[in-house]
Amino acid sequence: MNETAPLRARAEIDLAALRANVRVLRARAGGAHLMAVVKSDAYGHGAVPCAKAALEAGATWLGTATPHEALALRAAGLGGPLLCWLWTPGGPWREAIEAGIDVSVSGMWALREAVAAATAAGRPARIQLKADTGLGRNGCQPADWPELVAEALAAETAGLAKVTGLWSHFACADEPGHPSIAAQLGVFRDMVAYAEKAGAEPEVRHMANSPATLTLPEAHFDLVRTGIAMYGISPSPELGTSADFGLRPVMTLAASVALVKEVPAGHGVSYGHHYTTSAETTLGLIPVGYADGVPRHASGRGPVLVDGKVRTIAGRVAMDQFVVDLDGDRPETGADAVLFGPGDRGEPTAEDWAVASDTIAYEIVTRIGARVPRVYVNERDEPHETPTDND
Structure with missing residues (x-):
């Protein structure tokens, strides 16, 4: 798959991170x-x-x-x-x-x-x-x-x-x-x-x-x-974060902002109008929903990085889309909306989504649906020093 092709949504899989995680775990296994x-x-x-x-x-x-x-x-x-x-x-x-x-x-x-x-x-x-x-x-x-x-x-x-x-x-x-x-x-x-x-x-x-x-x-x-x-996901926050164990999350889930528009104060957003704008603002449409694996239970709580700021889902997650309140900001249509990743750019992590959804990070990554393309990066294994099983 062409990694630069415009996509509605994508799950970027960093195979270099996966290989590094395996080496860390081998070392822990003695x-x-x-x-x-x-x-x-x-x-x-x-x-x-x-x-x-x-x-x-x-x-x-x-x-x-x-x-x-x-x-x-x-x-x-x-x-x-x-x-x-x-x-x-x-x-x-x-x-x-x-x-x-x-x-x-x-x-x-x-x-x-x-x-x-x-x-x-x-x-x-x-x-x-x-x-x-x-x-x-x-x-x-x-x-x-x-x-x-x-x-x-x-x-x-x-x-x-x-x-x-x-x-x-x-x-x-x-x-x-x-x-x-x-x-x-x-x-x-x-x-x-x-x-x-x-x-x-x-x-x-x-x-x-x-x-x-x-x-x-x-x-x-x-x-x-x-x-x-x-x-690259910690099996339990009680045990420590991924970083505590030297692990790096492998999946980054992102979508392209499909629409940005101005709405007046008091405007209902998404099914049931569980969210209403408190002032004139801008809304961003993110074209992924529970059919893609975005938990409906994260309605009103799920975090998303858009235009350098972490936003929160406004109203209900629908089957194919959800909305974020952009507080007057106007990112370009097609801009990245990053639901979760390693956190390097300030984006949420799968653990953040687990907290927002009252579940575990295992479920967050596993539930991402088949209609979200997997885009593999760092497919070639670069030269490295690999520990032996006796290290």
């Missing part, structure tokens, strides 16, 4: 390998370009939620270790096995489907057993772990599977000092020890997500899984 999590189209940033950039920066694994996300990476020519963890009955198990994708198994039904697919494919399934250590979401409960481990190892003996990983996920790693953190670590160690005593020889044991990678070295094991931090 000797553990790093999985670049590119689920949900790389949190809205574009799965294939971000996966390639992460691998260039030293990530050794890729991770997705759905099997179709994983298969799309393989179709794009991305080889190497790849884990997919959100399976449902009847999923494309055989295709994943044939593509060399590690499949996560949390219960007996999934193990049986993986083994049946491996039989049909004529090659063993690479399976990773997921333990529910306290999150209460996916994963095998401790009481059911012995049966799952026994059946998985029996499939391994039969040449139908290889247990490549043992893993789990934290519930509250983004809440420093939460008692569940130590409790989950203890349960995970016990479940890993049981599986290994039974004969499992996993390639990787892993539990650390982004916050645990940044703050819990005791949870790093063989591999860390970094999602939101890779995109």
Whole structure:
């Protein structure tokens, strides 16, 4: 895509920032390998370009939620270790096995489907057993772990599977000092020890997500899984800002001002007239709305940088547009309206939008819709000093 072409809106993705973030996270991970999590189209940033950039920066694994996300990476020519963890009955198990994708198994039904697919494919399934250590979401409960481990190892003996990983996920790693953190670590160690005593020889044991990678070295094991931090967003303001961790936001969301006009005092703005001008003023029309991922819940609160000043959305966010009160200023039509970015130019950040929308920055970037073009900058990896996994 031509980066200079006029666009209604654009999400600029700085791949140099992403690569730098991966290197920072690798250094924080110590000797553990790093999985670049590119689920949900790389949190809205574009799965294939971000996966390639992460691998260039030293990530050794890729991770997705759905099997179709994983298969799309393989179709794009991305080889190497790849884990997919959100399976449902009847999923494309055989295709994943044939593509060399590690499949996560949390219960007996999934193990049986993986083994049946491996039989049909004529090659063993690479399976990773997921333990529910306290999150209460996916994963095998401790009481059911012995049966799952026994059946998985029996499939391994039969040449139908290889247990490549043992893993789990934290519930509250983004809440420093939460008692569940130590409790989950203890349960995970016990479940890993049981599986290994039974004969499992996993390639990787892993539990650390982004916050645990940044703050819990005791949870790093063989591999860390970094999602939101890779995109330069702090996993929790309580833990520190992006800058505190040496991370840089990767996405900048901007639109072109579509109209500037004068209106009198007392003029209603947008649906429901929840905003009325207090004096004669100028209004700016920004041509993005909730169909593009701008949260409607940010109506009257969302910050936008226009003409060097941070403005606030006036009235309701509509499907395709919203309005800002320009306080008499008259920027040119076509001028940039920057919703969020790294903050270098005084623009708001995704965290600012999260606060305005009563949500988290994860949702802000992930919800940006497909009709907003992704414009990739710094696609080439310039020469640099890359830390080794042992640094």
